[in-house]
Amino acid sequence: YLSCDPYLRSRMSGNDEPSHVPDFVQGEVLTTLGVSKVVESGHQDYKPGDLVWGMTGCEEYTLITDLQSHFKINHPELPLSYYTGVLGMPGLTAYVGFFDVAKPKKGEYVFVSAASGAVGQLVGQLAKISGCYVVGSAGSDEKVNLLKTKFGFDDAFNYKKEQDLDATLKRCFPEGIDIYFENVGGAMLDAVLLNMRLHGRVSVCGLISQYNLEQSEGVRNLFCIITKRIRMEGFIVTDHYGSYRKFEEEMAGYLKEGKITYVEDVAEGIESFPTALIGLFYGRNIGKQLVVVARE
Ligand code: NDP
Numbered sequence: 616y617l618s619c620d621p622y623l624r625s626r627m628s629g630n631d632e633p634s635h636v637p638d639f640v641q642g643e644v645l646t647t648l649g650v651s652k653v654v655e656s657g658h659q660d661y662k663p664g665d666l667v668w669g670m671t672g673c674e675e676y677t678l679i680t681d682l683q684s685h686f687k688i689n690h691p692e693l694p695l696s697y698y699t700g701v702l703g704m705p706g707l708t709a710y711v712g713f714f715d716v717a718k719p720k721k722g723e724y725v726f727v728s729a730a731s732g733a734v735g736q737l738v739g740q741l742a743k744i745s746g747c748y749v750v751g752s753a754g755s756d757e758k759v760n761l762l763k764t765k766f767g768f769d770d771a772f773n774y775k776k777e778q779d780l781d782a783t784l785k786r787c788f789p790e791g792i793d794i795y796f797e798n799v800g801g802a803m804l805d806a807v808l809l810n811m812r813l814h815g816r817v818s819v820c821g822l823i824s825q826y827n828l829e830q831s832e833g834v835r836n837l838f839c840i841i842t843k844r845i846r847m848e849g850f851i852v853t854d855h856y857g858s859y860r861k862f863e864e865e866m867a868g869y870l871k872e873g874k875i876t877y878v879e880d881v882a883e884g885i886e887s888f889p890t891a892l893i894g895l896f897y898g899r900n901i902g903k904q905l906v907v908v909a910r911e
Contacts, residue, residue, distance in 0.1 A: 618699035700903035709737035721746035729798035733903035780806035808836035878902030
């Protein structure tokens with residue numbers, strides 16, 4: 616299984632902006648996170664048949680030499696594709712971005728953007744498990760329905776249909792927002808800043824609305840960070856790979872107990888990778904976007 620993730624866009628930037636991942640190199644095989652089965656190994660810790668997830672080539676067979684950030688799959692009884700999502704990088708992103716960065720408390724008001732996606736659907740469910748009130752935004756009525764009926768969000772709205780995001784957030788959060796899990800940036804961030812509560816936290820996970828712009832939009836309401844004493848903190852999930860095993864056990868437990876559910880958008884065949892990846896930036900994916908290269 617190959618994973619389609621928004622950060623891959625930054626690997627095609629071709630500009631000089633600092634990035635946490637190296638650019639793709641023309642003529643070389645593209646790489647992405649994936650789930651693989653070992654067919655041959657010259658490494659003593661890996662044998663044919665082992666299942667792993669980590670950085671891999673977008674190809675049917677690939678040679679992996681850098682095993683630094685590869686993990687053996689400890690729960691093959693769960694769907695293997697989950698290791699591109701809920702049990703892999705996006706799952707850990709939701710977990711550390713919510714618990715370690717936002718530091719939720721029971722009863723707090725939580726808002727999640729891109730809420731039906733790979734990361735967002737999990738943040739919402741973790742917030743409910745933590746006893747928070749959670750509202751999500753998404754870009755279609757179908758996704759909004761999923762948030763309310765499948766993922767247990769208390770409320771949700773289609774941001775594309777709202778004329779005035781500030782008014783929408785005031786309607787959803789009459790008492791304001793304690794935690795904003797930021798996936799999109801742009802106009803949404805500006806509206807959220809106006810609605811944050813005193814000592815609120817913004818966990819800055821991603822800014823997908825900005826990734827295809829030649830120049831990022833400015834943020835107008837930054838002054839709210841001072842007046843409301845907001846803590847706004849970005850994070851990169853790979854800094855937290857040391858927590859992966861603890862996370863994997865906890866999340867596998869939630870999945871088995873039915874406390875967390877996960878929706879995937881599965882594209883068939885390696886040739887569908889480019890279309891599936893581009894679809895992320897048009898909101899075509901419903902849930903975690905991944906590509907099946909070969910089934911077991
Ligand atoms: P998703 O599965 O949520 O897919 C992307 C979604 O973003 C789309 O489905 C679409 O949903 C929404 N979107 C696309 N374009 C726009 C736009 N212009 N304005 C608003 N929304 C848009 O992706 P992930 O869950 O994998 O990633 C979510 C965010 O988390 C991204 O910003 C990503 O970069 C970030 N991330 C950060 C990590 C870190 O380490 N900091 C690690 C992993 C992810 P809709 O239809 O609702 O608009």
